[in-house]
Amino acid sequence: MIARISGEEQYELPDEDASRLNELESAVVAVVEGGREAEFDSSYGALLDFVRSNGRVVPDDELQGSDVILPPADLTFQEAGREFTGEGLIPD
Amino acid sequence: MAGLGGRMSTVVKAKVSKLLDRAEDPAETLDYSYQKQVEQLQNVKKGIADVVTAKKRLQMQETSLQQSVVKLDTQARQALSSGQEDLARTALERKNVAQTELQGLDTQVAELEEQQQKLTDSEQKLRAKIEAFRTKKEVIKAQYSAAEAQVRISEAATGVGEQMADVGLAMQRAVDKTENMKARADAVSELEAAGTFNDITALGSGEDDIDRQLKQLSSKSAVDDELEKMKGEVGAPAGAGQLPAQGESSEPAPPAGGQS
DSSP states (O other): OEEEETTSOEEEOOGGGHHHHHHHHHHHHHHHHTTOHHHHHHHHHHHHHHHHHHSEEOOTTOOOOOSEEEOOTTOOHHHHHHHSOTTOSSOO | OOHHHHHHHHHHHHHHHHHHHHOSOHHHHHHHHHHHHHHHHHHHHHHHHHHHHHHHHHHHHHHHHHHHHHHHHHHHHHHHHTTOHHHHHHHHHHHHHHHHHHHHHHHHHHHHHHHHHHHHHHHHHHHHHHHHHHHHHHHHHHHOOHHHHHHHHHHHHHHHHHHHHHHHHHHHHHHHHHHHHHHHHHHHHHHHHTTTTSOGGGOOSSOOHHHHHHHHHSOHHHHHHHHHHHHHHHTOTTTTOSOGGGSOTTSOOOOOOOOO
16 A cells, blocks of 8 residues: 655555554544644654655655555644544545 | 545545546647646745745844844943933843844744755655656557556556645645744834834833833843843943043932833
8 A cells, every 4th residue: 555644755555554554543543532632743653653664665756646645744733633533544 | 534635635536537537638638737747846936935035034034133132232231321221221121022033033934944945855756756757658658548548647647646735735834834924024024113123212201102012022020130230231320430421420320210
């Protein structure tokens, strides 16, 4: 699967990483819905770090659409409140 | 699917498929898409130029505020030397406001610098994607049947479209930041225009609106401390009497009691 981090890169992740990605994403949703602002940076950071460290950067001359597009790393808790709700970013 | 990610990719895909629906000739679609992409790239360049302009504006304000700080400091010393403590206090209060504004501007300039860098990086990435698209479209034109070409075009256009949307988002964030800063910079300009940071000696003893606002704004104790310090440095009238021209050097100016 291909995940893009807005403002950064597109990453190609092995399909088996999808479930771990979903877990991390659900954790972010839980933090946001629970209003636990103090935990937001670390939980969202963990999601992004997982993508960065497990994915292969898609080179600039490869043209493909992403399966998931993640908001930029400097997303604020308030902005996240509008983005991460319900099912979250990653469709099941 | 909720969230920005979902929406953004859906929008990109919708636009691409709309484009493809309209097209009868894949070659035409490809050339048209490429042309649009190049246009978008120009917009990105304009966006970067806007950020640079905003940054320059703030930097000019910084320079002007720095000059005000020096001037107000000199004026405070002059006022103190001639025994006008109230005037000296007003000058120091204004200096305090100017200094606070300066600190704010520093942070903002640094932030804009960062935005500019991000946008420049995005622009380069987009440029690379568009270049890849240009190469790919020639391959598609040459090698694929019309039906097959549709699929390839869709893929390629989505890839570029997404990068475009990404730059668009970065640009939007930069614009939001710039707008906030502009509002603040305008407020500083108004203070300047109102003479707040200008010639203190032109002031009468009467308090105007600005004076009252300034008193609320500035940290009073900081001003008091600085005033005391400056008194020591200047050697206020009570001491060495640097301006004996008035003739009444025997009678030191009373330390003006106004503590408001």
